[in-house]
Amino acid sequence: MKPSLNQFLSHKTAKLRLLIWLTLIAITLATGLVLWQGGARVQSDILAMLPKVSESPMTQRAMAQVEQQLANRIYLGFISDNEQSAIDAAKTAMAKLKQPSKDGTQVSHRESAFIDISSADMAQAEALNRYYFNHRFQLLTDEQQQLLERGQWQQLTQATLEKLYNAFSYANSDLLSHDPLLLYPDNLIALAPSQQLSVKQGVLLKTIAPKVLNQSPQFAAIVMAKGRDSAFNPNAQQLQLSALTAAFDAVKQQDSDIEIIKAGALFHATAATDNAKKEVSTIGLISLLGVIALVWFAFRSFRPLTIALVTVSSSFLFAVVTTTAVFGELHLLTLVFGTSLIGISIDYCFHYYCERLNHPSHSSDRVIQQIFIAISLALLTSVIAYSAIGLAPFPGMQQVAIFCASGLVGAYLTLLLAYPTLAARPLRDGNRALDYASRYQGFMLSLMPTVPRKRLLLAVGTCMFIIIGFTQLTANDDIRQLQHTPADIQAEEDELRTLLSGGTDNQFLLVTADSEQQVTDELAQLEPLLKQAKQDNLIGNHLSLSRFLPSQSAQERHYQLQGQIYREYLDEILARLGLDPSIKGALVEQYQAAKGNFITADNLLNHAAGESFKPLWLSPQEGETGYGAIVLLGGITQLEALTQHFDALPHVELVDKVGDISTVMGHYRQITLGLLALALLIAGIIFTFRFGVRLAAVVVAVPALSALLTLACLGVSNNPLTLFHALALILVFGIGIDYSLFFAESKQQTRGVMMAVFMSAMSTLLAFGLLAFSQTPAINAFGLTLLLGIGFTFLLSPFIQIFTRKSNDVD
Structure with missing residues (x-):
């Protein structure tokens, strides 16, 4: 050991080293207080520790939009043997969730814990009707298109007559004066995604088939909501859980036989947070108790135990403050892994005291000099090991590396600077151990x-x-x-998810092209493959803009085909249906005025009808030229087979x-x-x-x-x-x-x-x-x-x- 270092570790500098150590502790404490008062927090979001995947800007935007749409959403199911009871339970829950929330201290907040609380969105349905009616001449169902392509418009007339004489027909004189063949209502129905859910009294309902013969079916009312704040925020979790508990209690008071099921990231995050807190407290406590027992067994004295606790405490102080200073937050997973620091930082204490036991006549300064090289090499190799962990692409693992490395440095400095004074007294005889x-x-x-x-x-x-x-x-x-x-x-x-026909998965399709028209064309080509994937049980459902945003070429084709009705056979059609011939002029005028009135992404997404579809469309941002569309998938059963299913389409990417x-x-x-x-x-x-x-x-x-x-x-x-x-x-x-x-x-x-x-x-x-x-x-x-x-x-x-x-x- 060099003379200068030997002199620094001598008895003469013991008080100076203790003063330096106390100063470091005070600075670290003050830094920690400033950081926590400045907004540092404990992070429980499991996604925050995931690696960052290198993707194209368009793909990154798509993933961000999908995450934003799916994040913080919860789904509730209220199941009853009675249909009306299920509906009433859903209405009660929605009303309760819209009320200002209360936290565990019964303090009311001005806002509810959830937003976008709904079941069946009737306002959305009305907006869709208003928007697409103005574009009815650009819309045809597949069946209508095929009949007009074959010139079989008479069959459309016959179908209209059947609707007119149906007791439950939705036809009226106002609709007939704008759409004599009643083509539009069928197109509006076709816009609705195919699913086995019905709507009653503004509530989504699913009839659950009985599992046993001669047993009555059950009814499930579905409610959806979105948390106002992140489900991974502990405070937001408490507010959302309190709001849900109040809603469930109100439902149970109304009907105690209602069965409530739930899904969403909130419930996974809550379980993870509770589990992490439990493991932190349990593992940390038992580890600490184990260390105490070991120290007492070896030294039969409370002084080494006190020094051990000082070492562990200073180690954790350095670890927490350094990690918070570097990352601005501390992940719960870091604390779980970091509890193992107790078992590592205490090693310095053990080596010091065991060396004193083995050489009871040596002073504390001489003992430190004897083990200095060994503990320094040990610190160096441990820091190398933790640095290797820090190279992993996980913020959580990087935190673990910083946490443990800085904690060991804190324990090392405590040994060198504080032990000569705090641990100077000799030990009892330890020959037995x-x-x-x-x-x-x-x-x-x-x-x-x-x-x-x-x-x-x-x-x-x-x-x-x-x-x-x-x-x-x-x-x-x-x-x-x-x-x-x-x-x-x-x-x-x-x-x-079974009730919702598979729900929505994290995987989705991204369709990209150089122009809006090319994207809509690609979506149209993709639709048959999606239907085939559903028939092959590769997916349970999908949501694509192709249903709501037909390609411009398809719209033009539909407009030209409807020319048979309004240019060639309108007189005969009106006569067959028994309609007043005087409406012909207005119908022809409406048809001609609709020329070029295409459904575009801009006019759809900026209308109330397309508000909920905005996350599915990607317009070029500054510096970009391409367009994109997202197709959400649900109920995926075979991801690898699904990926191969779309290999023939070069502009379609399965984002996983x-x-x-x-x-x-x-x-x-x-x-x-x-x-x-x-x-x-x-x-x-x-x-x-x-x-x-x-x-x-x-x-x-x-x-x-x-x-x-x-x-x-x-x-x-x-x-x-x-x-x-x-x-x-x-x-x-x-x-x-x-x-x-x-x-x-x-x-x-x-x-x-x-x-x-x-x-x-x-x-x-x-x-x-x-x-x-x-x-x-x-x-x-x-x-x-x-x-x-x-x-x-x-x-x-x-x-x-x-x-x-x-x-x-x-x-």
Whole structure:
């Protein structure tokens, strides 16, 4: 150690270092308070941690519009044996949801928690009628078009007569004076998407067929709403849940037999938030209690426990403030992963006190000088490991990297600056604990075969296990593993999606072209393929602008075909229908005035009739030239087959953000494993300058073999490899190599090191072992990998003494 550094770590500077440490703590606290008062917050949105997928500007805009349309929407179903009861329940719920919301403290807000609360949108239907009636000469159904193309206008006349004499006919004199063959009503009906929902009293209804013979059907009334704020905002969650609870209570008071089902991101986000909070508190508390028990077991004193708590607290303070300063927020997932920092930052405390136990006559300053190189190398390798995690394309994982790296720096500075004063008092006799550690190490070393043949068999057996595990190892990069959904919530959502004929999925079709007319032409060509996909059970439903925005060529064709009616056969048609011949002039005039009156994207979307269709259209923005249209899909059953279904259309792209992100995850999983190999190589080079090539290779081999054994165990246990397993392996290296370092630095004096490594490993296993029991698959994968990896490293690290000791005696 350099003289200047040795002088800085001497007893003479202890008070100065404590003052520096207290100043750092005060500055960090003040910075944290400023950040939180300035708007920093805890982020619970699972989407905020997803990687950013590189897409074209048009695709990015399309994804943003779809997300905006689908985000924060909830769907409610009120099921009853009585149709009117279901309708009444829906009306009661809608009325209640429109009232100003209350939070958990019963404080009323000026606005309701939800907007766009509706069932069947009657205003939209009226707006559609007003708009399309003015364009009736550009509209024909497929059947009407075919009849006119064949010159069979007489059949249209016959159909009109049947409607006129039907008791339930919607025909009246005003409609007949504008549309004598009643073509328009059929076109208006054709605009409605095909579905099995009916409308009664302004409420969407679905009749549920009985599951058992001789049982009456049930009726489900559907209500839709959109949260005023993000469903992933904890405060908004509380307001929306309170509003829903009040609405459900009102419904139940009205009819206690009503069954209520619900779906939407709100319920998934709430479950994720509650689960994350529960796991943070549970894992953090049990981990902390475990650390307390370990410290008391080893030192039989509250002073080391107090110092341990100071170390952990300062570590978390540095971690939280640094992460918040860098990102402006703190993700709940970061806190869940960050609870493992307890088991890592405490390592410095363990190594310090175990070294003091092993050398009770040494002062605190001398102990720090003795372990300085080892803890500095340990910090360096851990920061390298966390930096590798930070290269992942996940803001959440980047936060974990910053959180844990800065937390370890905080623990390291606490050891160097505060321990000489705060932990200066000597410990009680700890020979019993040190003897236990020495016996354990002796037992482990005795397991190593001394006969070369047996060592070869052990090596071959280990290699065979690794090979077998690797042959069974698979990969799964689906981002759905990021979030755990309780079975009851998923069951309700599946039931409601069935009622809505599949609902709307996150995947959609994007149609692009150079002009508006080309886009509408592409939509028209796409429609038959969509109908075929539905017949093939590839999708349950779709929503396309082709129904509401026919191509200009189709509109022109429809206008010309209707010329048969208004130019050639109008007299005969009026006579057959018994209509007053005097209306002929006005009809011809209306027809001629409609020439060129095309339905365009601009006039439709700027009309009340097209307000809800705006998210489905993409006009060129500044610097762009192309147009686009979005086709929403629902009830997708076979995504890969659906993708191939549209291969023949070069201007149609199936946008699958989930699939794209999953592909990115797979890519970065491979990169992360490559970074692990690179980190091992860099560490080996660094250690070569300290230990020489042979011992440096042994130090690096311990975490490397642990990683291989961990992967083999995952393969044998049929756990698919994910990015989170790979990220955890980086930490296996970063944490586990510390054990190798301390054994390599200790040479023959390993009794104190063995005790410190034992306590460090137990605390780390406790923290990460608890993560392995998380209900969130991503966290579970992270914890399980570390549980296995650190366990193997702990078992293997004592064997380094074989390469460091000069005799068989262990101090």
